[in-house]
Amino acid sequence: MNKSLIEKPAGCSSSILSRCRAAMLIGVSAILGSSSSDAAMNVGQNLDGITYYSSGSVFANSFKACGAWLTSPVAGGAWDTGFGDKGPSTDAAFVMRTDGYPTVVPFTAGGVSQYVHTLAPVYENGTHRLYFTGKGTVKYSGPGVAATTRVLTGGTVTFDVTVTGTNDLAAYNATGPSLRKGPSSWYIDILVSNSTDPVRDIRIMRPGYNTSGRDTFDSDFKTKLGFYHTFRVMDWLRTNNSPYTKFANTNGKDGTGIGKDFYSQGTGRGVSVDHICDLANETAKNIWICVPHAFTNAGMNDMAASFASKIGVGRKVHVEYSNEVWNGMFQQATWVAANVSGANTPQKYGTKAAEVFTAFKTKFDAAGKGSQLNRTLAGQAANSWILDNSLITAGSLTDSIAIAPYFGKVFTSLPSPLPTMDQLATDTYTIMPSVRSWLDSHKTLALSKGKVLLCYEGGQHYVGTGGSENNEALTDLLVDFNRDWRMKNLYRYTYMGDVNSRGVQLFTAFTLSSQWGKWGSWGSMEWLKQPIGPNSYEAGKEWGIRDWKTNNP
Template structure:
């Protein structure tokens, strides 16, 4: 997980944000959206009944060599292994989840082609026939690996599926884990930023997009077809992040295919990449270079802001032509802590006049470093109550101010105010993440019922400041020194044990969304 540094700590705050003298706009109707976790082998959200969908890309192994040091693998256009050199094999780790937080029991492995599969770790083969294996998996032993030991060059192993217990008869018609669907049924919108592996994406053309035939979706993200199928099933809207390098043809085809497959009652939120203003991502450097080439600004950060506006409008225009205007929400994103950034993006070439919304990430922030005030070392000695006092007395007023300022700015431009991300942001940074006592404290705070009470005030502040859809970050994910982002740590966690989830669900229910019911 890439650490999300508090916007207040980034260089942009060198600019002074002027007071915004706009009359408040009418309040938008608030609603709960959700950011989903990205497809990787350690994903504890487990959205697919075919766990091979989030398997790790093939690791080349060679007898007598260190792990992962085999020769380059011969792969087809979808990532399937076409041939193996003598003494070599290809390996893919699956369900590398500790604590038994994925199903145990009999998994069914289906495949096309001829060759030999083997398994290591928590899985043992109990039956085998051409094209089909049964694995007995003990999740308490950790994850397991699938290995291609032999493959026929003329009919190589491909279309491998590893189906959870109880789903082999239905996985084609029902590819989504029922527990995953149940968790977020009633959500207003799903933001697919991590589902699409948006940060640092290498995709530039339609030919490079992920497809339903790919060996794994952990490399380039989940295909559009699957994302549209998910929102159709959940009867919610979709929030797509266009890759920062995507050319016009990619955008055009993405929009056209969405129109073809999306339920006509559903809306689409369109955003250019993710946090292009944020210097820790490649999309920021790319936008800065493009903006400088176009002569928008000499300073890299300004060039990135202006290119965000420029490219966003180009993308909006393509979507309007291919998808239509009625169900499209055109989103200009900015940095919550510094409305000056939003001013630059909204004003550049009148971008605001060609958009519908300003989106920010008003995190309840506490980013703790060895040199910060308070320092990570000092905070590590606090009690949970003292930390939550700080969150309530400092972090909450701070992010409420961000909401107020950005609402005023959105109102000035007659735009909705949305949250592309939000939630608690208690994390060590700049070396603070290596303080084990601090990590324990932050995890304890995320498990404390009082955080749910603070969340209630946090969401009330969002409503009071005219906020519309609020895409919480994030759905399900294990906690670590890099942050406690998941509302739940695993799909099998009892929601009643998570104050964060309970507060999120209670707010959604108050808004008329049946989350958790």
């Protein structure tokens, strides 16, 4: 059976943090079961951003995934008056501690007395243990849990709460395309917080973890990561369109360098370096990190020093400047074009990447971990000219180059009739010769420059754009194709072997787990606890990746 692979077109949207991806084509072998080289590539995974609507919990404490603070009038009214935690642009009236909790509630903003509130995900029924520290008044509610107000008199108190009727992530929505349900929600309000002993350290410990430490990772999540060589945390770090210029977080608002005690790991600051390094150290895995595009030199140095001091000995750290700076749909592309000197945008990107590489090499060398650093320059798979130019300004400091070889089909208009499953698997065959030449050109570039070739992302992408994404029948077809046996076989018999045969040393799939929908079916799993296997109800793409690697160690 003839197969083909393509990358996503620039301008497409995604339900994952409103991501946009780029159009790039890459081809696979026309013969099912293409052979791999003797030295099989390592396989990694991207991790989906942490939010209150994520498809699974990576923490035992689900409050770590709560949304950014919202504000509402004490007297009642609007759900969000807009004075809450908005990162660097947070209203001056909303004063935050370095752990992100408000210094006092209520506070006055816009001439109105305001309180703060947020949502946190609920993933299972059973007994959840809620922790609160400080003095004030809080209110909580959730699935099967009526709104409950508690007056806190100081110290740490706990409340055991039984959740019933939470969403089953394996179940489908009642109407519309055959999409899975998202998590249910906790609603947490801080109505009063004492300025001398403010409400803080809120925890919602999930069933089975009631007595676990605040920072414990979900055991199933760690087990799933155990298969992989490297995990990339571009989305964990909220890299795309980041508004931050510094790492130091001295006022709770302005920097990305939050601690594990910060109220949420699900805000625009991203996940704490401490958590990322803890996960790498506990699982004995390598990491791939991305540095926000507008960071000052101080921001780069501070971030580099933090990772250098906290990553364990022997753990490889791939460092990349921002993400897809060549993709004009991201703010980092326009920022680099406007703020960096150079002959063209790829060379400007190389200049900024070189600054990041210098900062990280200096800090890692000082920590005695210089050999653990891999400085990675990323480009567009369809156009090796981009990386060729980026290497002009960053080549001497670069260890590896990376591309994102997606495969699939992009429907820019609604086809009539809709294609069959077989047609979806075969109808891009005509572009394969030119696509293979693109892959070969990056292999040639890497060899000619003495660099290692990696994939920062990759996998399938079947999607509608230009309005066709709103057609429910097309969405149904494409998500069902992602569950189909043909997709499993594209991964295990064709795609993985084809990428491997072109000299790629590390393939980092995108992404481990996320909900599927009209913007794409990104996740290898539809929810984090989905069983992995070849059956229709199991995570077939994840199984296909694992099956290939198991047979190509």
